[in-house]
Amino acid sequence: MSTYRGVLAEPGLRPLLVMGLLAKTPGLGISAVIVLHVVSGLDRGYGAAGLAAAAWTAGAGVGAPFQGRALDRYGLRPVFAVLLVAQALFWGLAHLLPFPALLPAAFLGGLTAIPAFTVVRLALATMVAAENRHTAYVMDSMTTDIAYMVGPSVGILLAAQVSPTAAFLVMGGLMVLSGLGYVALDPPLRAARQPGRAPRPRDWLTLGVLAALGATVGNALVIVGFEVTAIGALQRWGDLTWSWLLLVAAGLASVAGGLVYGALKRPPAAYVLTACLGVLCLPLALAGSWPWLCLLAVPVNLFVAPALSSTATAISTLAPDGARGVAMGAYSSALLVGNVAGSPLAGLALDRSGPPAAFVTIAAVTLVIAAATHVIASRARPAPAPAARP
Numbered sequence: 001m002s003t004y005r006g007v008l009a010e011p012g013l014r015p016l017l018v019m020g021l022l023a024k025t026p027g028l029g030i031s032a033v034i035v036l037h038v039v040s041g042l043d044r045g046y047g048a049a050g051l052a053a054a055a056w057t058a059g060a061g062v063g064a065p066f067q068g069r070a071l072d073r074y075g076l077r078p079v080f081a082v083l084l085v086a087q088a089l090f091w092g093l094a095h096l097l098p099f100p101a102l103l104p105a106a107f108l109g110g111l112t113a114i115p116a117f118t119v120v121r122l123a124l125a126t127m128v129a130a131e132n133r134h135t136a137y138v139m140d141s142m143t144t145d146i147a148y149m150v151g152p153s154v155g156i157l158l159a160a161q162v163s164p165t166a167a168f169l170v171m172g173g174l175m176v177l178s179g180l181g182y183v184a185l186d187p188p189l190r191a192a193r194q195p196g197r198a199p200r201p202r203d204w205l206t207l208g209v210l211a212a213l214g215a216t217v218g219n220a221l222v223i224v225g226f227e228v229t230a231i232g233a234l235q236r237w238g239d240l241t242w243s244w245l246l247l248v249a250a251g252l253a254s255v256a257g258g259l260v261y262g263a264l265k266r267p268p269a270a271y272v273l274t275a276c277l278g279v280l281c282l283p284l285a286l287a288g289s290w291p292w293l294c295l296l297a298v299p300v301n302l303f304v305a306p307a308l309s310s311t312a313t314a315i316s317t318l319a320p321d322g323a324r325g326v327a328m329g330a331y332s333s334a335l336l337v338g339n340v341a342g343s344p345l346a347g348l349a350l351d352r353s354g355p356p357a358a359f360v361t362i363a364a365v366t367l368v369i370a371a372a373t374h375v376i377a378s379r380a381r382p383a384p385a386p387a388a389r390p
Contacts, residue, residue, distance in 0.1 A: 004135065006132065016120060020116060023116035023119075025151040026172075026174035033155040035053050044099055048099060053106075061336035063111040064330070065330050068122075068324075071118070071122065076119065080114075083113075084114075090112070092172070093105075095168045114175055115329070116178065119182055120140055121316060130317060146255075148247075204324075207377070216335055218373065219308055221341050226300065226346075226362065229346045230246055231246075232346075236354075246297060261310075269374075270307070271371075273306050278366035278370055281359055281366065342362065
């Protein structure tokens, strides 16, 4: 635990992590709130609700690199001044829109979403020494696990107990408040203090960064694929009421794995952790009841926080200062690509062949991605110097 105490002793780190947790919580509940608003508030089906949530996700994926580039060039407060106005308009007015108008509004809302994840990761790269950075990113991943357990639950509870409109307004209000909190905190972003020409892709999109981005896609794909398949399996078994226990067990396992990983002095490469996620997803195909599913979910989720933090560490280390914001924005987009790919992949396999085949499919695709990123990463390493002749 001395490693964690040393990292937490960094000035301003604790407020940053707390602010990140508060910002991620409503952010991770947005999809559920939009879905429930469309289904219950607009009397549309789940297909239409999924389309609205996908519009938000697509906007966030497109906007993340541009937001990161703006943070690099202009700093946090000027960028957030624009984003906060856009978010206030979306959350204050979008619940009044008919469904056809909500779709483009949701895309614009995602495009201007508060970059809760990117800001924390940029600040950690500035505030924490390189040798302790993977521990700091693990701590950030653990706050994400907590926010993942809380955010969707709060949104669903508000929609069920009060109204979908109340959930829409409250979660949106929390999102805007978290943005104001970032403005007040104004964490140090080194690139924001180095204005100059906009970074070009060749400045930061190296083979090493590409390998880390590929591993990020694989990590997100297997995490979302596991969730979709597990919930689908519980529904088929008539045990959907136990889904909360599954999600809590997965979140706690991820936190536990992160605690161990964060204390390592020589953590494994990102593609190794992605491969571990793929391999440990395979035994889930053997689960035939909810107790076994919860039990077999623990090993794979032990590697979730380590896998996510390993790729964030790699990108923050490999990207130069002036391009770190756009690189971390690309990291957020890679997460969204994995999310968008993993959900339909798991759903299609689930519908056609059942939960065992879905778990195997997700595992197989993840292992292919891990192998590909290993090849890219090996080519990124400098060739060894030839031995001197005697």
